[in-house]
Amino acid sequence: MSAAASRLVLPADALPRGRAYGLLLALVAPRPIGWITSRSADGVLNLAPFSFFNGVCGDPPTISVAVARREDGSRKDTARNALASGEFVVHLVERGHLDDVVASSWSFPPSVGEVERLGLETAPGACLATPGLAAPRARMECRLVGHHEVGNGPVDLLLGEVVAFHVAPELLDERGRVRATELEQVGRLGGWWYAPVVERWELPPPREAPGPAPDRAP
Numbered sequence: 246m247s248a249a250a251s252r253l254v255l256p257a258d259a260l261p262r263g264r265a266y267g268l269l270l271a272l273v274a275p276r277p278i279g280w281i282t283s284r285s286a287d288g289v290l291n292l293a294p295f296s297f298f299n300g301v302c303g304d305p306p307t308i309s310v311a312v313a314r315r316e317d318g319s320r321k322d323t324a325r326n327a328l329a330s331g332e333f334v335v336h337l338v339e340r341g342h343l344d345d346v347v348a349s350s351w352s353f354p355p356s357v358g359e360v361e362r363l364g365l366e367t368a369p370g371a372c373l374a375t376p377g378l379a380a381p382r383a384r385m386e387c388r389l390v391g392h393h394e395v396g397n398g399p400v401d402l403l404l405g406e407v408v409a410f411h412v413a414p415e416l417l418d419e420r421g422r423v424r425a426t427e428l429e430q431v432g433r434l435g436g437w438w439y440a441p442v443v444e445r446w447e448l449p450p451p452r453e454a455p456g457p458a459p460d461r462a463p
């Protein structure tokens with residue numbers, strides 16, 4: 246039997262509710278974790294992690310984060326604050342932050358600021374009003390440039406243009422590039438599993454088209 250024929254086919258619309266989400270979580274992994282501060286109209290500084298997070302465009306630098314709704318259909322604080330203020334700050338999650346990251350995912354009411362509750366130190370924004378966290382070695386101040394409601398939740402898909410990068414100097418080489426070997430990112434896997442980056446190697450793309458040369462092809 247070929248490898249392809251031995252795969253189980255699971256049509257998504259026949260799966261029980263929640264199962265497709267579980268498969269997506271486990272298969273689209275490891276995912277970077279965006280640890281996001283946002284400020285409410287009342288000035289409460291909110292903090293929560295999101296792993297449906299990624300870069301989508303380099304010019305201008307733009308990221309996406311997908312914020313699901315709560316079970317009662319209401320918006321999570323991060324989405325509500327970002328939509329009201331037009332900004333948010335995304336912090337890069339390294340290994341040492343993971344306990345605080347998970348603690349900040351607790352569903353506090355909007356009047357409770359996770360940053361204060363967890364006793365985390367803040368750092369002022371350079372371009373935007375929303376403060377960030379002092380400890381993470383990299384953060385991105387983002388201006389909201391897009392919002393799409395996706396799916397049946399619906400999920401609030403936020404697009405943020407990065408207006409300022411904050412990077413600890415030891416992460417940068419002499420040409421201002423991030424040293425891949427210095428960052429200790431942690432990715433989220435399926436369920437409640439996480440994975441640090443423990444091994445890295447550099448592999449530039451090929452200089453010539455791979456496969457048989459045209460004059461040698463059958």
Ligand SMILES: Cc1cc2nc3c(=O)[nH]c(=O)nc-3n(C[C@H](O)[C@H](O)[C@H](O)COP(=O)(O)O)c2cc1C
Nearest residue numbers: 293294295296297311312313321322323350351352
């Ligand atoms: C590592 C991690 C990743 C998460 N990723 C997401 C995500 O991508 N989207 C989402 O809606 N919730 C995600 N959550 C759950 C939210 O963090 C949680 O619902 C939180 O209470 C939202 O807070 P807020 O209401 O202050 O925005 C994640 C939780 C953890 C621990």
